[in-house]
Amino acid sequence: MRTLQSRGDGAAPPELSPWFHNLHLPGGRQTAPDHPLGDFPATKWSQIAPHLPEDLSGARALDIGCNAGFYTFELARRGADVLAIDVDAHYLRQARWAAGELGLEKRVELRQLGVYDLARLDEEPFDVVLFMGVLYHLRHPLLALDLVAEATAGTLVLQTLTLPGEERLETPDDLSIDDRDEMRRPGWPAMAFIEHELAGDPTNWWAPDVACVEAMVRTSGLKVVAHPGHEIWVCRRGRRSKWMTEVVRAELDAATGR
Numbered sequence: 465m466r467t468l469q470s471r472g473d474g475a476a477p478p479e480l481s482p483w484f485h486n487l488h489l490p491g492g493r494q495t496a497p498d499h500p501l502g503d504f505p506a507t508k509w510s511q512i513a514p515h516l517p518e519d520l521s522g523a524r525a526l527d528i529g530c531n532a533g534f535y536t537f538e539l540a541r542r543g544a545d546v547l548a549i550d551v552d553a554h555y556l557r558q559a560r561w562a563a564g565e566l567g568l569e570k571r572v573e574l575r576q577l578g579v580y581d582l583a584r585l586d587e588e589p590f591d592v593v594l595f596m597g598v599l600y601h602l603r604h605p606l607l608a609l610d611l612v613a614e615a616t617a618g619t620l621v622l623q624t625l626t627l628p629g630e631e632r633l634e635t636p637d638d639l640s641i642d643d644r645d646e647m648r649r650p651g652w653p654a655m656a657f658i659e660h661e662l663a664g665d666p667t668n669w670w671a672p673d674v675a676c677v678e679a680m681v682r683t684s685g686l687k688v689v690a691h692p693g694h695e696i697w698v699c700r701r702g703r704r705s706k707w708m709t710e711v712v713r714a715e716l717d718a719a720t721g722r
């Protein structure tokens with residue numbers, strides 16, 4: 465991510481640089497107008513926005529890894545009360561300042577928390593959850609996704625870096641131990657581990673393929689309802705067996721000490 469930041473053009477106090485989000489502020493000011501990915505993440509939001517209600521009045525939303533708050537502010541503009549969390553105090557300072565510039569402070573609560581802290585968050589599950597650009601930064605992605613699923617009552621929007629390709633294999637209910645070559649076939653859910661750095665960032669740990677993202681979503685008790693753009697999924701609550709639910713809950717309790 466370090467290579468994807470912008471120093472801004474004086475739209476914000478210099479101590480808030482560098483910026484990953486290009487926020488559009490009153491008076492035409494932008495926090496990262498020279499972002500290497502273009503008008504980011506407005507371009508991604510345009511793919512997600514049609515999949516969320518235009519009126520979110522009365523809804524509660526959670527933005528995990530909120531960064532400078534681009535998505536948080538879009539949800540707040542639609543009327544949601546948003547809890548926005550991030551581990552990085554620098555990004556939370558940006559978001560706090562921008563909430564003031566945008567006059568959205570009353571709709572947005574910013575807290576320095578990580579995704580694993582959801583295990584002990586004393587909140588009802590949320591109507592809308594955004595989990596964008598975080599999964600591959602985690603050493604324990606499935607633990608995190610299970611916690612995110614627990615926190616989701618309505619819609620989850622998930623975005624992650626993936627391996628190239630769109631293949632998806634219909635995997636069997638069971639596989640003989642002698643047939644493990646099957647798991648080498650393109651489209652079998654798979655995730656590449658990154659021991660060193662990717663794009664100069666040592667916090668990039670995993671690159672799942674699309675089949676793996678969707679399979680992980682399903683085993684977390686959610687279902688994919690739309691795939692509106694490259695590396696983006698819209699999910700809702702799905703079905704999971706009683707056995708699976710109990711196994712996952714016991715693991716989450718043990719892993720998080722709650």
Ligand SMILES: C[S@@+](CC[C@H](N)C(=O)[O-])C[C@H]1O[C@@H](n2cnc3c(N)ncnc32)[C@H](O)[C@@H]1O
Pocket residue numbers: 465505528529530531532549550551552555577578579580595596597598601602623
């Ligand atoms: C690639 S940026 C994505 C920002 C934003 N969600 C987006 O999609 O544009 C990753 C963000 O996740 C945050 N982050 C990293 N690890 C996290 C964790 N364990 N829990 C919550 N946020 C985390 C980073 O500080 C950073 O703001």
